[in-house]
Amino acid sequence: MVEFWVIILSLFSGLTFSCLLIWYVDRNKQDSPHNLLHGSMGWPFAGETLGFLKPHTSNSMGSFLLEHCSRYGKVFKSHLFGYPTIVSCDFELNTYVLQNEGKLFPVDYPKVMHNILGDYSLLIVKGDIHRKLRNTTINFVSATKSESNFLHWVEVLALLRINSWDPISKQVAFYGEAKKFTINVMVKHLLNINPEEPLASKILRNFENYIKGFISLPINFPGTAYSKALKARIRLSAIIKDIITERRKCNNVKAMEGGDLLNVILSKQNLSDEEMVSLVLDLLFGGYETTAKLLSLIAYFLGGAPRALETLREEHQEIRKRKKEGEPLNWEDYNQMQFTQNVMYEAMRCGNVVKFLHRKAVETVKFKDYVIPAGWKVLPVLSSGHLDPTLFENPWEFDPFRWNNKSTSKKAAPFGGGPRLCPGADLAKVETSFFLHHLVLNYRWKIKSDDPPLAFPFVEFTRGLLLDLEPIAASTFGKHL
Numbered sequence: 001m002v003e004f005w006v007i008i009l010s011l012f013s014g015l016t017f018s019c020l021l022i023w024y025v026d027r028n029k030q031d032s033p034h035n036l037l038h039g040s041m042g043w044p045f046a047g048e049t050l051g052f053l054k055p056h057t058s059n060s061m062g063s064f065l066l067e068h069c070s071r072y073g074k075v076f077k078s079h080l081f082g083y084p085t086i087v088s089c090d091f092e093l094n095t096y097v098l099q100n101e102g103k104l105f106p107v108d109y110p111k112v113m114h115n116i117l118g119d120y121s122l123l124i125v126k127g128d129i130h131r132k133l134r135n136t137t138i139n140f141v142s143a144t145k146s147e148s149n150f151l152h153w154v155e156v157l158a159l160l161r162i163n164s165w166d167p168i169s170k171q172v173a174f175y176g177e178a179k180k181f182t183i184n185v186m187v188k189h190l191l192n193i194n195p196e197e198p199l200a201s202k203i204l205r206n207f208e209n210y211i212k213g214f215i216s217l218p219i220n221f222p223g224t225a226y227s228k229a230l231k232a233r234i235r236l237s238a239i240i241k242d243i244i245t246e247r248r249k250c251n252n253v254k255a256m257e258g259g260d261l262l263n264v265i266l267s268k269q270n271l272s273d274e275e276m277v278s279l280v281l282d283l284l285f286g287g288y289e290t291t292a293k294l295l296s297l298i299a300y301f302l303g304g305a306p307r308a309l310e311t312l313r314e315e316h317q318e319i320r321k322r323k324k325e326g327e328p329l330n331w332e333d334y335n336q337m338q339f340t341q342n343v344m345y346e347a348m349r350c351g352n353v354v355k356f357l358h359r360k361a362v363e364t365v366k367f368k369d370y371v372i373p374a375g376w377k378v379l380p381v382l383s384s385g386h387l388d389p390t391l392f393e394n395p396w397e398f399d400p401f402r403w404n405n406k407s408t409s410k411k412a413a414p415f416g417g418g419p420r421l422c423p424g425a426d427l428a429k430v431e432t433s434f435f436l437h438h439l440v441l442n443y444r445w446k447i448k449s450d451d452p453p454l455a456f457p458f459v460e461f462t463r464g465l466l467l468d469l470e471p472i473a474a475s476t477f478g479k480h481l
């Protein structure tokens with residue numbers, strides 16, 4: 001009798017295994033029309049997501065993309081984040097996809113991000129609403145970036161961080177410092193809240209949880225990152241709505257000169273309260289960690305590039321020489337920071353703040369020899385172009401001097417492209433340049449060899465980018481600010 005059940009059980013397991021095998025092999029064959037694109041759909045349910053997300057140094061392609069590109073070519077099919085997906089490491093295809101956002105390849109974030117960002121997020125919405133929210137953002141950024149009050153606060157907040165470093169311990173976890181600086185700048189310019197106000201720390205605490213949810217599984221169970229992110233969004237939303245109510249009651253008495261974002265959007269009266277809340281959260285999300293990652297990548301790469309660091313320092317010494325003792329930086333100074341621009345773009349090219357983007361094909365598209373099937377997700381991998389040896393000589397080398405050649409900028413897309421091109425790029429560059437000005441004039445530093453930038457896929461530093469600092473001279477500039 002026992003033997004009978006053993007046979008039945010073996011037959012049943014064999015049958016199940018065969019069905020799964022047939023389904024798996026079939027799935028890898030069938031999904032692309034005409035079978036033009038090669039690739040692998042990976043395991044049932046999980047696909048190849050784990051391999052795709054496997055961390056690697058952010059100035060490298062990572063083993064998954066290297067192996068897949070060498071086996072299947074620069075554009076291949078896969079199964080990622082729960083969907084059949086075309087992964088593109090071809091710079092020309094990536095440019096085509098980004099330029100045709102809205103028409104052929106609308107933005108398409110994974111469900112977990114959509115749920116946390118909400119239905120009114122600028123990153124999610126399409127068509128007229130996208131245009132309305134995007135125009136508001138672009139107008140705010142172009143009015144703010146050169147405005148003296150903004151520049152003053154960026155410099156004050158940069159100095160606040162740099163002057164807080166303990167000269168005795170001589171060591172600083174730089175990524176955390178950069179994050180404190182960029183969140184302070186954003187909270188000040190979006191909501192006019194100063195860093196020492198309790199509301200600033202409350203926003204920061206909730207915002208950390210909000211962001212952590214983006215790379216979580218969508219399991220809404222108490223204690224999960226996803227559930228904490230949803231709750232954090234509700235709390236952040238309530239904080240911003242309270243500020244809106246207060247502003248309406250007090251007739252904007254706390255408005256800063258030039259107006260923070262909230263004042264600008266309140267005065268326009270063309271956004272609903274939900275849209276206003278989403279816009280503030282989107283700009284916090286877009287502008288906080290990205291800019292901190294850029295600053296950290298620069299500190300990391302300059303730590304191993306003495307000639308570039310010296311050239312950068314000379315540029316900032318020249319600017320300082322032309323100014324009176326303690327005179328703050330202004331827009332003209334920013335426009336003199338040409339080599340600083342090279343350093344920023346080279347750090348983004350090498351370190352890849354944003355590794356890939358999310359799109360979806362609404363119809364079947366043929367580009368070069370590639371056929372992208374309708375309904376499939378498309379992931380343009382920005383880092384693949386940045387690290388492509390056919391586009392950049394020695395692409396893994398940090399060499400800001402390569403940007404002296406104007407054609408270099410046509411080959412990199414750190415801020416994306418097309419209708420979704422980053423609207424906050426100018427703010428990020430001003431913040432980074434002003435912080436760097438005081439960093440390079442006040443300090444030399446050494447990096448740790450075991451703390452490189454890692455793509456998780458968002459850039460992270462396992463030890464928080466520990467820097468050994470050495471003050472350059474007894475610089476007193478900014479102590480009074």
Ligand code: HEM
Pocket residue numbers: 107122123124134137282283284286287288290291294348353354357358414415416417419420421422423424425427428
């Ligand atoms: C080094 C800093 C930054 C980098 C590398 C960066 C990169 C990017 C990229 C690649 C995109 C395109 C996303 C896509 O096409 O799907 C994007 C979009 C966006 N960024 Fe940035 N960003 C940075 C700083 C900022 C700042 C400072 C802000 C806000 C003040 C901001 C706000 C946004 C917003 C709102 C979008 C969505 C635009 C849309 O969907 O129309 N970013 N960013």
